[in-house]
Amino acid sequence: MSSEKIAENARLLAGEDVDVSSNRVPPPEANFMKDPSKLKAFQAVTYSAAANEGQTTRTPKNxxxxxxxxxxxxxxxxxxxxxxxxxxxxxxxxxxxxxxxxxxxxxxxxYNPSNTPQLIRQDVTKLDKIPRRLAAILEMKSVGSVGGGVKGLMNDGSEVACWTVSAGIKHLILYDFDGILKKNVLEFKEEIKEKLSRYFGPSNVPKFALRIPHKNKVHFSNDDSHKVSLEISLLSNRDGRQTIVDLTKTMAELTKSKELQLQDITMRLMDKELTQLVGPEPDLLLYFGPSLDLQGFPPWHLRLTEFHWEQDNDQVAYSIFIRGLHKYSNCKINVGK
Missing domain, CATH: 1.20.5 (Single alpha-helices involved in coiled-coils or other helix-helix interfaces)
Structure with missing residues (x-):
């Protein structure tokens, strides 16, 4: 193949214009147009066709x-x-x-207990079973609304704590997204003390402990005794997915440095470590909002948890608490092998 032919093909592939007039064979119409009489006939036919086409195209306009x-x-x-x-x-x-x-x-x-532990205990004794660990998601309302601000959030948390200890439940998990209760743990401890004294009397206040798993700290209501009636764990969004990410990074670094073998990383190990970092899985989760919103609650701890909330509810009420216990009492949990 000649170089000119190769160059021509290359230009055609590249989409460039090529002058091929010298090699082009004219179509039959070119010779036809050279005869004047035939040209007039051709023009008449094309004019008639154009007129018909214009008529057909104008028809839709009507x-x-x-x-x-x-x-x-x-x-x-x-x-x-x-x-x-x-x-x-x-x-x-x-x-x-x-x-x-x-x-x-x-x-x-x-369901109006009127701050009476005996009435709460009567409501609970009718149930077939109660959860060993209870969790509740709390939201801080705006400062201008009724029961809003940090004070309102601590009041809601202390109410749930009083209902929990009155029902005979030993473990309570309080979750708020921003960790307000964690940041004000000492004030929250005093708020719970005051609320429990109203329920049980100043001389019979149950002992409790506030646990912050992320910082590995525990605050006891009485410094002279570590035996408590209620253990309260304070969680936030920091204890959720971010904790799982941190644990994964730590295991990766230990594996890289040969301090941890790859075959040692199992589901049982993950469950054990997350239990130490966050706490055990709750049996029942209460949400006091109008529609279920987990708000970043630790996902690893919700595998077998029962949920309860009431549609269009926007307050922390005892009726939601006791109805949640009723729902848990009637539910059937099947655990696979």
């Missing part, structure tokens, strides 16, 4: 107004249907909200 009106009608019908569906759903949601609020008011009247 229906443009009708198509435009149909489009407006379709748009109006679609918009009417969407607005109707929105109104129907809004009315249904409003009725559902009012119904849920009414049920919550009725439950608050039925």
């Amino acid at each position: 229906n443009a107004f009708w198509n435009q009106e149909m489009g407006k009608i379709q748009y109006f019908i679609s918009k009417t249907l969407l607005v109707g569906m929105y109104l129907v759903f809004g009315l249904f949601r409003y009725l559902q909200y009012e119904c849920n609020k009414m049920k919550l008011r009725i439950w608050n009247v039925i």
